[in-house]
Amino acid sequence: MGLNESTEFVDISHDDEERDPSRPKMGFCTKKGEMTSWSTEGLLSGNKEDRRSLVSFQGTYTLIAGQIEGECHEGTFVGTGQIFFNQDYGVKSVLTCAHNVVGLTVTKSWVPFRNLFFYNQRLGPHTFTAKIPLVKAVVHPKYDGSPACGYDIAVCFAKDKNFNTTQNASNDTPENYGTYEEVGYRSRANAEELTPELALEICGYPGDKNGYPYVHQGPFVGAMQTKLGGCIITYKVDTTPGQSGSKVTVVDEEWVAAEKKREPAPWKTEKHRKCTVAIHTGNDPVGGVNFGTLITEEIHLWLRNVVEDYSEMQK
Numbered sequence: 001m002g003l004n005e006s007t008e009f010v011d012i013s014h015d016d017e018e019r020d021p022s023r024p025k026m027g028f029c030t031k032k033g034e035m036t037s038w039s040t041e042g043l044l045s046g047n048k049e050d051r052r053s054l055v056s057f058q059g060t061y062t063l064i065a066g067q068i069e070g071e072c073h074e075g076t077f078v079g080t081g082q083i084f085f086n087q088d089y090g091v092k093s094v095l096t097c098a099h100n101v102v103g104l105t106v107t108k109s110w111v112p113f114r115n116l117f118f119y120n121q122r123l124g125p126h127t128f129t130a131k132i133p134l135v136k137a138v139v140h141p142k143y144d145g146s147p148a149c150g151y152d153i154a155v156c157f158a159k160d161k162n163f164n165t166t167q168n169a170s171n172d173t174p175e176n177y178g179t180y181e182e183v184g185y186r187s188r189a190n191a192e193e194l195t196p197e198l199a200l201e202i203c204g205y206p207g208d209k210n211g212y213p214y215v216h217q218g219p220f221v222g223a224m225q226t227k228l229g230g231c232i233i234t235y236k237v238d239t240t241p242g243q244s245g246s247k248v249t250v251v252d253e254e255w256v257a258a259e260k261k262r263e264p265a266p267w268k269t270e271k272h273r274k275c276t277v278a279i280h281t282g283n284d285p286v287g288g289v290n291f292g293t294l295i296t297e298e299i300h301l302w303l304r305n306v307v308e309d310y311s312e313m314q315k
Helices: 253-262 297-313
Strands: 025-028 066-072 075-086 091-096 102-104 110-112 114-120 130-133 136-139 154-157 184-186 199-204 214-225 231-235 247-250 274-284 289-294
Touching (some): 075 114, 091 297, 136 297, 154 297, 199 274, 231 274, 253 274
Parallel strands (some): 025 075
Antiparallel strands (some): 066 075, 075 091, 114 130, 199 247, 214 231, 231 289, 247 274, 274 289
């Protein structure tokens, strides 16, 4: 099978020298895709109290996320992503938002960011299960530079489909990290199936937390079709810059159980207690909500085609 004509792989260049760890890191703000210093614009409580919890491994929470670091025109930036494993093609990829991968000029030209590394299951500056250099990325072709366009989503790849070229894990990696297959999975989502107050969760890496993951749960608010044909969902889950690219996960057990019955698969087990339905992309300070790109049927098929094409390239 040949490559899909709509799949455009972006090369991510890497310098030979290691990045200076002392360089200040910035996060993407959600206003017009510009860069900003840290703010509390995504904290939704009335007094801007940070309601997020630090993820530690002394409890039972299974961390399924990682931190992205890269270089752009403003310097070093950080974002969030997560590894997804495609059962059919045996391909691992990192799913994140498009604005963690490319910038858009006023002439509508894409500028890929440089030196992208994915620190899987990071827990502070020096603890992670793998440091993965990302060398190729695919941005959804309908992404227009806006986090609210409904297509702010991208897939990144390493040199090989199983991440065998990753750098070694840190020496102090905890033993109880857990795996993606143990806790959740990605599903195509229908906005009509998401009901008000449905419990959602975002776990990601705020840029001002020095590589530590934070998690918060809150209610689903609503969904909106975009002019490009995509869909964004809004929710009352706290985030700050650096968490863009985090998965938005349904944690309501009854909803997840019903969804597994709607779309049964041999690999779905009772251990799958969460379902990823969106990728977090931005904040609406006027509306008092945060929002993300819904993984619709269209995006679900696009993701599958991208993984299929990458698998063909690896042959």
